[in-house]
């Protein structure tokens with residue numbers, strides 16, 4: 001029986017693990033609690049052709065338009081055609097999508113020409129995460145280790161195949177060996193001052209891939225969401241575009257609907273245009289979302305989670321102006337993989353937001369990311385089942401003590417790392433953010449290198465916070481270099497001096 005080491009417990013890692021458990025033994029490691037994932041925060045839904053008026057061609061076309069035709073068309077077709085069965089699989093796992101008389105209710109989001117988004121209220125991701133986790137927990141072939149931080153991939157001597165990963169658990173450093181290693185570590189929004197991503201999204205998989213010599217693609221295409229709740233200068237969570245869809249206004253501190261002067265569709269202009277305009281207007285004034293003119297009962301009914309979350313911070317969506325900011329939301333690029341999710345290093349695969357299949361091109365069509373993670377982590381199984389010949393024959397996941405020691409941080413070093421992360425986030429937000437200038441990106445790269453050289457050198461031992469700081473710096477460098485390599489605007493990559 002083959003063995004699988006899966007790094008990450010979001011939709012990509014969990015769905016892969018459930019598939020792989022049919023072939024062999026799986027260990028999932030995840031750096032915090034299992035539900036601490038971007039998946040758990042997804043509000044909108046999951047896209048697939050599920051309605052008789054819709055067609056594969058229409059979903060493909062919408063995806064290509066959103067991605068400015070920079071997409072890999074084979075990957076797009078592959079995802080779109082396999083999306084309906086992947087979503088039906090989720091229903092088999094127990095996800096209770098909104099339905100009426102046994103028919104799925106489908107909604108429509110920006111960029112979709114048809115109704116094709118299956119959803120559960122405004123908490124689709126949470127429902128998916130919990131259903132997949134429940135299946136994982138009752139599966140005898142899968143173990144899940146929480147609070148286990150993957151540090152490094154273990155490659156064999158010629159660096160051409162992967163044997164597993166080094167990880168930290170309970171301040172102990174260990175090497176975990178398996179036939180196949182899976183990177184499903186999610187995105188990297190934490191590289192920016194404002195992000196909708198949870199704290200775990202620090203680009204660890206990208207940085208591990210970088211240290212292992214993997215190739216990257218499209219990292220300049222970071223999608224910024226126009227509206228995250230801004231609590232005293234920090235984005236706390238995403239406020240779905242559907243709130244504007246239901247009639248909410250964007251206002252500055254004079255109470256002006258500034259979007260009226262900027263675009264004929266005002267608040268309903270395309271996501272990027274709204275994000276850029278909020279960003280520019282927010283240099284002059286705080287920006288608010290206002291839905292107080294709508295029926296409070298309907299607002300509460302339509303947005304129960306957002307209403308509750310805001311209540312926790314002392315805001316009433318039905319009565320108050322809600323301070324908002326744009327925020328880094330999704331990384332369209334990542335570790336370059338082919339249609340079989342192969343990374344170029346034997347026995348190492350990548351799925352979900354950490355990977356770049358080419359599906360999203362220069363910008364992601366809403367609700368295409370959950371389904372991408374599902375489709376690609378489903379498809380690989382047939383390939384692995386036929387691939388027994390490549391196995392290293394690690395019939396049981398092996399755990400060996402690593403000779404590195406755990407590094408306990410003193411307060412001084414901890415504070416230094418916090419300050420470095422803060423500097424980096426501000427830098428990326430200002431210079432490699434929503435609106436970019438070539439000269440500013442060059443300055444950012446210099447500052448990133450400066451920060452890198454300030455990382456404590458010669459420290460013996462490994463530590464999670466130290467690694468996360470290094471990973472954020474590597475990710476920032478990769479994004480900046482990709483952005484500088486594209487001096488013209490395309491999709492989500494806006495060069496102001498172009």
Ligand SMILES: Cc1cc2nc3c(=O)[nH]c(=O)nc-3n(C[C@H](O)[C@H](O)[C@H](O)COP(=O)(O)OP(=O)(O)OC[C@H]3O[C@@H](n4cnc5c(N)ncnc54)[C@H](O)[C@@H]3O)c2cc1C
Nearest residue numbers: 008009010012031038039044045150186352353367369370
């Ligand atoms: C607020 C929000 C709303 C969204 N809404 C939608 C939507 O409506 N529809 C849609 O299609 N997409 C949506 N997205 C995007 C989508 O949720 C993500 O792209 C997707 O969930 C990513 O899944 P993943 O499995 O790749 O990563 P994640 O779900 O982020 O999981 C990553 C996992 O890797 C683990 N990990 C990371 N580093 C390490 C390490 N060093 N060691 C061990 N474990 C590690 C993490 O702990 C976590 O378990 C949204 C994203 C956000 C943030």
